[in-house]
Amino acid sequence: MNKGKWMKALCAFFMVAVLFSVMPNLHVEATMSELKFDFGSGSVESGYIGVSASESYSQTKGYGFNTPENMLNVTASGTGEASDAVQFLTYGTKSTNTFNVDLPNGLYEIKVTLGNTARASVAAEGVYQIINMTGNSAADKFQIPITDGQLNILVTEGKAGTAFTLSALKIRKLSDTPVTNRTIYIGGDSTVCNYYPLDSSVQAGWGQLFPDFISAKTFQVRNMASGGQIARGFRNDGQLEAILKYIKPGDYFILQLGINDTNPKNNTTEAEFKEIMRDMVGQVIATGATVVLSTPQGRATDFNSEGVHTSVNRWYRHATLALAQEENVPLVDLNVLSSAYFTSIGPIATSALYMTGDSLHPNRQGAAELARIVAEDLQKQGLDGFSIDE
Structure with a gap:
């Protein structure tokens, strides 16, 4: 990543980090509470935080892969944030090969955009969240309550022999109360x-x-x-x-x-x-x-x-x-x-x-x-x- 793109991504991260972490008691409006990650080794879409497969989690950053040695940068056929991706080389709903994001406890909406894949599922917190997303750049979203201060998410089995890839992730806070809507x-x-x-x-x-x-x-x-x-x-x-x-x-x-x-x-x-x-x-x-x-x-x-x-x-x-x-x-x-x-x-x-x-x-x-x-x-x-x- 060139210096200009890195600085832009870093600024975007710190702006959102202030909203998510510095003021944990503030009820954040939807338009002010979105974190956006662009995965892969290509260019980073404006407003997103770029994340390469080699980027390990650290408390300082508040995000990263738990086991980056089990991740791989890959190309993708979409546009913008979907033009590249990371591939999960180990997977399963109980796998520790997750992308981790520190978040204040509460209810969140998670939007996932896959890379190139025939069929894949999304897991978080040790269970399935989305079943069998099909096709390149497939997108879907789900609600999840965070109660331990961290989101742990990965792309996993939908069909044996398929590459399980992730192009982009959007995280939006819905409520300070970590309970799903009806x-x-x-x-x-x-x-x-x-x-x-x-x-x-x-x-x-x-x-x-x-x-x-x-x-x-x-x-x-x-x-x-x-x-x-x-x-x-x-x-x-x-x-x-x-x-x-x-x-x-x-x-x-x-x-x-x-x-x-x-x-x-x-x-x-x-x-x-x-x-x-x-x-x-x-x-x-x-x-x-x-x-x-x-x-x-x-x-x-x-x-x-x-x-x-x-x-x-x-x-x-x-x-x-x-x-x-x-x-x-x-x-x-x-x-x-x-x-x-x-x-x-x-x-x-x-x-x-x-x-x-x-x-x-x-x-x-x-x-x-x-x-x-x-x-x-x-x-x-x-x-x-x-x-x-x-």
Whole structure:
């Protein structure tokens, strides 16, 4: 980095450091509380702090890599702060190969921009924060409470053999209170999960579009669904762990699985599926949060000879219905609700809501319709926070 760019980055850091550290009791407004890091060995974007892979953490600076020997500077195909990146050579949600930033305790919004990667997840504080970001320069954000004075973040597994890279990080303080805003957590599979870019992807999951149908003043949405997921995987491989770390009374957990569990390769009987789901329901209920079970929609082709769409025997639906009744938790029977909608618009219009040549996965318009159906059913059930007036 040349002298002029270094001085500019240093000045930017000290200005923000004053706001974050010298006046810890001051309630900092959003426009005055943003730290921005530009990773890699290339030029540093204006207003950002440049961070090379070799830059180790120090208390004096208040930021840096915990184990820089496990980091690598790499190029990236984006522009501006996304034109270069660092690659994490060791990773995993429990890895100590993290980028550390000293922060006063409080609630923060973290925006992450990846470098070049096919699929990667983001972890912080030992758990997943974002699941399976896909494509070069993919960007997303999340809320996180800081209670120990430091953010520890890394990019980790999304797909084996993929480079896990980070181009930029923006940190914005939301509150002095280290508690997440009221949250709807969503668990599911490829019909539910996020696709990138979030605001323009052709394919989408209904969890991705769900924020469009609820009040942003009442809830934030954390979509923890992932493609190909089964109940056992969601429970055992880190997604449920991340939810349990933060979920609290007043929050919701909407859980929709079953499609991949029915695939023989996953070796899960309906009885086993039901008990794994029951275990997850019980763990979340124990936190004081509310669980909502949902059944998956059917295929675009599930029309009978009378033009009625029906798929009531698919995806272990009956186990989900029985579990909701046995555990006394709300149920969104999206399977039946979506079939009623598909019947009303007919086979041709229904096919137009799915990816071309694909009878299972909704496109963006289809995901929006499914999200609308879920939100409207929660409103009809009168669940707290979903009222049209709220």
